[in-house]
Amino acid sequence: MRYVGVAAVWAYRFTLAPFLGVGQCKYHPSCSQYAIDAFKEFGLFKGAVLAAWRLLRCNPWSRGGVDYAHDQKVFR
Amino acid sequence: MIVASILTPLEHLLRHILNGLHSVGLPWAWSIVGLTIIVRMLLVPLTVKQIHSMQNMQAHAPQMKEIQRKYKGDRQKLNEELMKFYKENNINPAASCLPLLAQLPIFIGLFYTLRHFAKHPPPGNLSWLHFVPNIAQHANAHWSGWILISIYVLSQFASTYFMSGTMQQSQRVLMMVLPFAFIPFILRFPTGLVLYWMTTNLWTVGQGLITRRLIPKIAAPVPQKRTSRTPPKEAQPAGAQAAAPAETPKPGPPRRVKRKKKARR
Numbered sequence: 481m482r483y484v485g486v487a488a489v490w491a492y493r494f495t496l497a498p499f500l501g502v503g504q505c506k507y508h509p510s511c512s513q514y515a516i517d518a519f520k521e522f523g524l525f526k527g528a529v530l531a532a533w534r535l536l537r538c539n540p541w542s543r544g545g546v547d548y549a550h551d552q553k554v555f556r
Numbered sequence: 557m558i559v560a561s562i563l564t565p566l567e568h569l570l571r572h573i574l575n576g577l578h579s580v581g582l583p584w585a586w587s588i589v590g591l592t593i594i595v596r597m598l599l600v601p602l603t604v605k606q607i608h609s610m611q612n613m614q615a616h617a618p619q620m621k622e623i624q625r626k627y628k629g630d631r632q633k634l635n636e637e638l639m640k641f642y643k644e645n646n647i648n649p650a651a652s653c654l655p656l657l658a659q660l661p662i663f664i665g666l667f668y669t670l671r672h673f674a675k676h677p678p679p680g681n682l683s684w685l686h687f688v689p690n691i692a693q694h695a696n697a698h699w700s701g702w703i704l705i706s707i708y709v710l711s712q713f714a715s716t717y718f719m720s721g722t723m724q725q726s727q728r729v730l731m732m733v734l735p736f737a738f739i740p741f742i743l744r745f746p747t748g749l750v751l752y753w754m755t756t757n758l759w760t761v762g763q764g765l766i767t768r769r770l771i772p773k774i775a776a777p778v779p780q781k782r783t784s785r786t787p788p789k790e791a792q793p794a795g796a797q798a799a800a801p802a803e804t805p806k807p808g809p810p811r812r813v814k815r816k817k818k819a820r821r
Binding site: 506508511535536539542546 | 636653655657
């Protein structure tokens with residue numbers, strides 16, 4: 481099931497990302513890589529929540545930085 | 557489709573805005589251009605924030621290049637060191653995913669809206685500038701679509717050029733090549749969607765041009781001030797050391813005042 485999420489991210493990378501012009505993320509593993517890691521480690525549902533939370537944090541008012549999916553603080 | 561049902565309210569909203577612009581007297585094609593401009597104007601506050609952080613990046617560019625030279629071989633380490641540097645210097649990197657993704661629902665919503673247009677053509681003029689016969693048709697239905705697509709590819713090039721300030725060379729090349737790879741897909745898009753994407757890219761280019769003008773204007777006075785201050789210090793080497801620490805606390809008080817203002821808000 482979790483590979484559905486991974487596949488969705490790859491589909492996004494090859495189809496929509498070029499249109500949007502997403503170049504470089506301000507976080508270290510980029511948002512899409514973070515999503516792939518999160519799906520692989522936490523499954524489809526938790527991974528989706530983590531990816532969504534990461535995307536919300538990746539806004540112009542945040543600082544960015546090194547942030548691995550493995551070190552998440554949402555699910556404990 | 558699940559995506560379609562989620563986006564239905566947005567699709568209705570977009571159609572309402574389009575209808576509104578059309579009822580004011582704009583032809584459908586110009587209504588799409590107008591809708592694009594409205595969307596981009598709503599994104600301006602985000603963009604201004606990005607321009608500020610770009611200026612900050614520009615100021616710290618030499619140090620960042622030094623880090624990039626240091627960890628040239630190890631990309632993982634390089635990224636981590638860069639991020640550490642951002643944090644130490646309070647830099648907010650210009651690139652962030654959310655403002656870009658904010659365009660995604662609008663893009664998909666507009667796709668469905670224009671597909672609906674193609675199935676049930678609305679009354680009124682669907683041509684644009686006398687050379688696009690029907691904006692609801694697929695882009696490859698008429699030679700004018702090819703012109704729009706070539707403008708789209710060129711504008712994509714130009715906007716990539718402006719947006720890819722800190723991007724790596726290989727990534728930049730990929731971003732430049734991909735618009736060509738997507739031409740076969742774009743051909744099946746309604747022409748109106750190509751029109752939307754062309755307009756939004758041209759807006760990005762315009763913004764890039766304005767930003768480029770703004771950055772040197774703000775960045776230039778800073779080194780000038782420093783050079784005007786340094787000569788007298790160098791003339792009196794003993795006094796320079798005493799003057800330098802004395803000057804540093806001076807910027808302190810106004811900063812505190814700013815913080816207090818923020819706290820009151």
